[in-house]
Amino acid sequence: MRFHGESRQDRYDVIVVGSGIGGLTTAALLARSGREVLVVERHDRVGGYAHSFRRGRYAFDSSVHLVGGCEPSAYEGGGLIHQLLRKLEVRDRVDFQRIDPCYAAVYPGTVLHAPSDLDDFIRVHSNAFPDEAKGIERIVHECLNIRQETRRAAELSSPTEVVQNPDRFPTLLRYRRATLATVLDDHIGSPKLKAMLGTLWPYLGLPPSQVSFLYFATMLMSYIADGAYYCRGSFQRFADALADAVTENGGEVLLRSPVRRITVAAGRARGVVLENGQRIESDLVLSNADANQTIRDLVGPQEFPTNYLKRLDHMKPSISAIVAYLATDLPLQSNDVAHETFIFPSWNHDDAFATCATGEPSWASVTVPTLADPGLAPAGEHLMVLTSLVRHDALCWRGAKQAVARGLIRIAERQMPGLERSIRFLDVGTPRTMERYTRNSDGAIYGWEISPAQVGPGRLAMKTPVEQLYLVGHWTHPGGGVNGVVWSGVQAARTILGFEHESQLWDSIGAARS
Numbered sequence: 001m002r003f004h005g006e007s008r009q010d011r012y013d014v015i016v017v018g019s020g021i022g023g024l025t026t027a028a029l030l031a032r033s034g035r036e037v038l039v040v041e042r043h044d045r046v047g048g049y050a051h052s053f054r055r056g057r058y059a060f061d062s063s064v065h066l067v068g069g070c071e072p073s074a075y076e077g078g079g080l081i082h083q084l085l086r087k088l089e090v091r092d093r094v095d096f097q098r099i100d101p102c103y104a105a106v107y108p109g110t111v112l113h114a115p116s117d118l119d120d121f122i123r124v125h126s127n128a129f130p131d132e133a134k135g136i137e138r139i140v141h142e143c144l145n146i147r148q149e150t151r152r153a154a155e156l157s158s159p160t161e162v163v164q165n166p167d168r169f170p171t172l173l174r175y176r177r178a179t180l181a182t183v184l185d186d187h188i189g190s191p192k193l194k195a196m197l198g199t200l201w202p203y204l205g206l207p208p209s210q211v212s213f214l215y216f217a218t219m220l221m222s223y224i225a226d227g228a229y230y231c232r233g234s235f236q237r238f239a240d241a242l243a244d245a246v247t248e249n250g251g252e253v254l255l256r257s258p259v260r261r262i263t264v265a266a267g268r269a270r271g272v273v274l275e276n277g278q279r280i281e282s283d284l285v286l287s288n289a290d291a292n293q294t295i296r297d298l299v300g301p302q303e304f305p306t307n308y309l310k311r312l313d314h315m316k317p318s319i320s321a322i323v324a325y326l327a328t329d330l331p332l333q334s335n336d337v338a339h340e341t342f343i344f345p346s347w348n349h350d351d352a353f354a355t356c357a358t359g360e361p362s363w364a365s366v367t368v369p370t371l372a373d374p375g376l377a378p379a380g381e382h383l384m385v386l387t388s389l390v391r392h393d394a395l396c397w398r399g400a401k402q403a404v405a406r407g408l409i410r411i412a413e414r415q416m417p418g419l420e421r422s423i424r425f426l427d428v429g430t431p432r433t434m435e436r437y438t439r440n441s442d443g444a445i446y447g448w449e450i451s452p453a454q455v456g457p458g459r460l461a462m463k464t465p466v467e468q469l470y471l472v473g474h475w476t477h478p479g480g481g482v483n484g485v486v487w488s489g490v491q492a493a494r495t496i497l498g499f500e501h502e503s504q505l506w507d508s509i510g511a512a513r514s
Contacts, residue, residue, distance in 0.1 A: 005276065006254075006274075006276065006278045007038055007040075007252060007254050007257075007278065007280055008252055009036075009038075009252075009280075010278075010279070010280055010281060011271075011280065011281040011282065012036045012037060012038040012252075012280065012281075012282045013030075013035040013036040013037065013282065013283050013284065014027070014030050014035050014036070014037045014038070014282055014283070014284045014285075014286060014496070015037075015038045015039075015040060015271060015272055015280060015282040015284070015285050015286070016037065016038070016039045016040065016286045016287075016288060016472075017040055017259050017262065017272065017285065017286070017287045017288060017289050017294070017298070018040075018041060018042075018048065018287065018288030018289040018473070019039050019041040019043075019046035019047065019048065019239070019243065019253065019288065020047070020048030020049065020050070020288045020438075020473050020474075020485060021047065021048060021050050021238075021239060021242070021473075021482060021485045021486060021489070022288050022472040022473030022474070022485035022486065022488045022489040022492075023039065023048075023286065023287075023288025023472055023473060023489065024039065024046060024047075024239060024242035024243055024246065024288075024489070025084065025242060025472075025485070025486050025488075025489025025490060025492075025493070026286055026472050026489040026490075026492040026493045026496070027039045027242075027246045027251060027286075028088050028242050028243075028245035028246050028249070028251075029084075029087075029088070029489070029490065029493035029497075029505070029509065030251075030493055030496065030497070031245065031246045031249035031250060031251035032087070032088055032245065032249045032509055033493075033497055033508060033509065035251075036250065036251070037246060037250075037251035037252070038251065038252050038253075038254060038280065038282070039243070039246060039251065039252070039253045039254065040254050040257050040259055040272065040274065040280075041253065041254065041255050041256075041257065042256065042257065042258035042259070042439070043255065043256070043437060044255055044256050045236065045239075045255065046239045046240065046242070046243045046253060046255070047235070047236055047238075047239030047240075048239075048288070048438055048473075049062060049063040049064065049434075049438060049445065050062075050063070050064045050235045050236070050238060050239045050482065051235075051236055051239060051437075052234035052235060052236035055325070055425065055427055056425070057377065057378050058325075058327050058376065058377050058383055058425060059233075059234050059376045059377075059383075060234070060325045060376075060383060060385065060427075061234050061235050061236075061369065061385065062323075062429070062437070063321075063323070063445065064231075064235040064482055065230075065339075065340055065365075065367045065369075065385070065387075066099060066102070066223065066228045066229065066230060066339070066340060067081060067096075067222075067228075067229055067231070067235075067238075067482045067483065068081075068221075068222030068223045068225075068226040068227060068228055068229065068483060069081040069082060069222055069226045069483055069486075070082055070096040070226070070227070070229040071096070071098075071226070071227060071229075073225065073226045073227075075118075075144065075147070075148070075221075075225045075226070076147075076148040076151060076152075077147050077148050077150065077151025077152075078147075078221075078222075078225055078226040079226060080483060080486055080487060080490070081238075081482075081483070081486060083506065084486060084490065085241060087506060087509045088241075088242070088245040088509075089245070090241040090242070090244055090245050093237070093240075093241045093244065094231060094237055094238050094241050095231070095232040095233070095237075096229040096230070096231055096232070097229060097230045097231075097232050097372040097373065098116065098227055098228070098229055099116060099228045099229060099230050099339045099340070099372060100115060100116040100117070100227075100228070101113035101114050101115050101116060101338055101339075102114050102115065102116040102121075102223045102224060102228040102340070103199065103200065103228075103338060103339075103340040103341065103342060104337075104338035104340070104341040104342070105196055105199040105341075105342050105344075106341060106342065106343045106344065106414075106415060107192070107195065107196070107344050107346075107347055108345070108346060108347070110128075110192070110196075112124065112125070112128055112196060113338060114199070114224070115224070116223055116224055116227045116228040117224060117227070118140065118144070118224050118225050121140065121224045122136055122137055122140050125193070125196065125197070128193075128196070129190055129192075129193045129196075131189075131190075132188055132189065132190055132193050135187040135188045135189070135193075136188075136193075136197075138187050139183065139184070139187050139188065139197065140224075142171060142175075142183070142187075142217065143216075143217035143218075143220055143221050144221055144225060145171040146171050146172060146175065146213075146214055146217040146218060146221075147217060147218045147221040147222075147225065149168070149169045149170075149171050149172045150172065150214070150218055150478075152168065152169070153169060153172065154487075154491065154502045155501045155502055155503065156501075172214065175213050175214055175217075176214060176452070176456075177452045177453075178212075178213040178214070178452060179208065179209055179210060179211060179212065179213055179451075179452060180198055180201070180208040180209075180211050180212075180213045180216045181194070181198070181207075181208040181209040182213065183213045184197060184198065184208060191347060192347050194208070195344075195347040195348070195349060198216075198349055199342050199344075200216070200219065200220060200223075200342075201216070201349060202342065202363075202365055202387070202388075202389055203219060203481065204216060204219060204446065204450045204480065204481070205318045205319045205389060205445065205446045205449065205450060205480070206318075206319075206353070206449060206450055206451060207349040207350050207352070207353040208349055209349070209350055210353075210451055211450055211451065212450055212451055212452045212454075212455045212479075213452070214452070214455060214456070215450050215455045215456075215478070215479050215484075218478075218483075218484075219481055219483070219484075222483045230339065230369060230372040230373065232372070232373045232375075233373065233375070233376075234369075234373075234376065257274050257275070257276070258274065258275040259272050259273070259274060259275070259289075259298060260272075260273045260274060260275045260298075261273045261298055261299075262285050262287070262294070262298045262299045262469065263279070264299055264300075264303050264466055264469070267303070267466060267467055268466065268467040268468050269282075269284065269285040269299075269466055269467065269468045269469035270282070270285075271285065272285065283468065284468045284469075284470065284496065285468065285469050285470070286469075286470045286471075286472055286492065286496075287469070287470070287471055287472070288472050288473045289439060290438075290439055290440050290441050290444075290475065291312070291315075291447070291448075291460055291471055291475035291476070292312065292317075292441050293439060293441065294471065294475075295309075295312060295464070296312075299466060299469065303465075303466050304464070304465050304466065305465050308464075308465050311460075312460070315448050315454065315460070316448060316449045316451070316454065317440075317441055317442060317444040317447070317448060317449065318444045318445060318446035318447060318448060318449045318450065318480065319356060319389045319390070319391060319444070319445070319446075319449075320389070320390060320391065320392045320430075320431035320434055320435075320442060320443035320444060320445055321387055321388065321389050321390060321429075321431070321434065321443070321445050322361070322387070322388055322390045322397075322401065322404055322405065322408070322428070322429065322430050322431070323385060323386065323387045323428070323429040323433075324384075324385070324386040324387075324405040324408050324409065324426065324427075324428050325383075325384075325385055325425075325426070325427045325428070325429065326383070326384050326385075326386070326409070326423050326424075326425060326426045326427075327377055327381050327382070327383055327384075327423070327424045327425040328381065328382055328384060328419060328422045328423050328424060329380055329381050329382075329422050329424055330382065330416060330418055330419055330422040332368060332371065332382050332416070334371045337368055337371065337415075337416065338368075339367065339368060339369070339371050339372055340365060340366070340367050341365065341366040341367075341415060342363070342364075342365050342366075343363060343364055343365075343366065343411050343412065343414060343415060344362075344363045345362045345363060345411075353389070356388065356389045356390050356391060356394075357390075357391050357394060358394055359390050359391065359394030359395035359400065359404060360404060360407060361388035361389065361390060361404075361407070361408070362411075363388060363411065364386050364387065364388045364408045364411040364412060365386070365387045365388070366384060366385075366386055366412045366415070366416075367384065367385040367386075367387070368382055368383065368384055369383055369385070370382040370383045381424060384412070384419075386405070386408040386409065386411075386412055387408075388408060390404075390430075390431065391431075392431035392432075392435070392442035392443050393442070397430035397431060397432050398432070401428045401430045402428065404428075405426065405428045406420075409423070430443075431443030445480070446474055446479070446480030446481070447459075447473065447474030447475040447476075447479070447480050448460075448474075448475060448479075450479050450480055454479075455477070455478060455479045456477050456478050456479070457477060458477075459475070459476050459477040459478070459479060460475060460476050460477075461476065461477070462476050462477070462488070462491065462492050462495060463495070470492055470495075470496065472485075472488050472489055472492040473485045473488055473489075474488070476488055476492075477491075490502065490505065493505060
């Protein structure tokens, strides 16, 4: 994308601070609806955690490994990303490759490949644990009910209507305070099966004993009900397609342009001041940036009520991660290696999570994107992304990162013998890297922690106490992950445009172009 030192105009209808997927989603929908939109981004490319980068001959995704909802879905509430891109008329610019199995789960003496299909997911787990077949079916169908009820709840004018309609939302109300472990205990007897069904917890940053069951359920269904997908050419193309939808509908995307301040007068957001000194006015400011920094640094605490600041003080950010980006000439075939493999040294996820606090994780996920898209690396080579969660303050990362990365490589070598000696390139990202590129406090990768108390309404509301200042992305509801922030962006656009129901937003997008 071309760079501009300043925006073309000094006034817009809407200014979006930060170009993460949530902010880009809202910006594109508002631009499509006829609003004059400016997106301001401090980095040299859009996408936030969905951006990609090149190192010589290799193209790496920084953080995103898989997404769901990329094609029409047979299940209610599915296909969100497909619907968004189709309505924005940029669907043909993004090539999503279906990934099946969704992931491989590696435990002591056991490897299970989890299909990206609802019925097959139940069948494979039931074959591995035949005595638990009924419990597996109940768990999966409860997850599907949660996803469907959550999407119906999006049509309501207020979250309080969920509580007022228990007959319409029985599953949401039953599990609103439940952890994944609590629900697994209710339906499953085998400790090994409980661990197996919780394999995807690293995607949400908390082990089953702490992560929200509601959010885990919607995340799992986005993969096994809608199908899991990789974006050919890297997920940067997904972010770029959303940015194209902004600019092609009259909006503007300004890169390498940090925001110094969000201006407020008489309790109302009035625009921004860039680091280069340019002042830009607007009727509305939408922040996709870190919520703490938005409120305390870009606006200033003096503009917010005391009780709002107290709530902010009690919110707990998510954990960060260490990532080893490497290239290898080890021969790999899709029938031997999965696109995504989780390697755990035991069946106890609490023990695995405890090692994240030490900075020396005992487990890792191994992503091999070149199985889906060989063009990301030269012929005869594969890319691997080794990831584990770590606390930002666990170690002095500048000095420790190479040793920790080598530990991840040794974990991966258990499944891929010969990996360490076949490495042709290695780079390492730490919590400091995450913070540097996204400005998320302490490199938090999911915004606030995804615990039962901090999902959905438990997150900060999109509307802030400052009039015409909104939040979007993983610091507001519903929560983290690509589908979560896309949904956040859709709901922000719906609210800003004044639609009571989400369906009205989609109808208006079609009407605006007819």
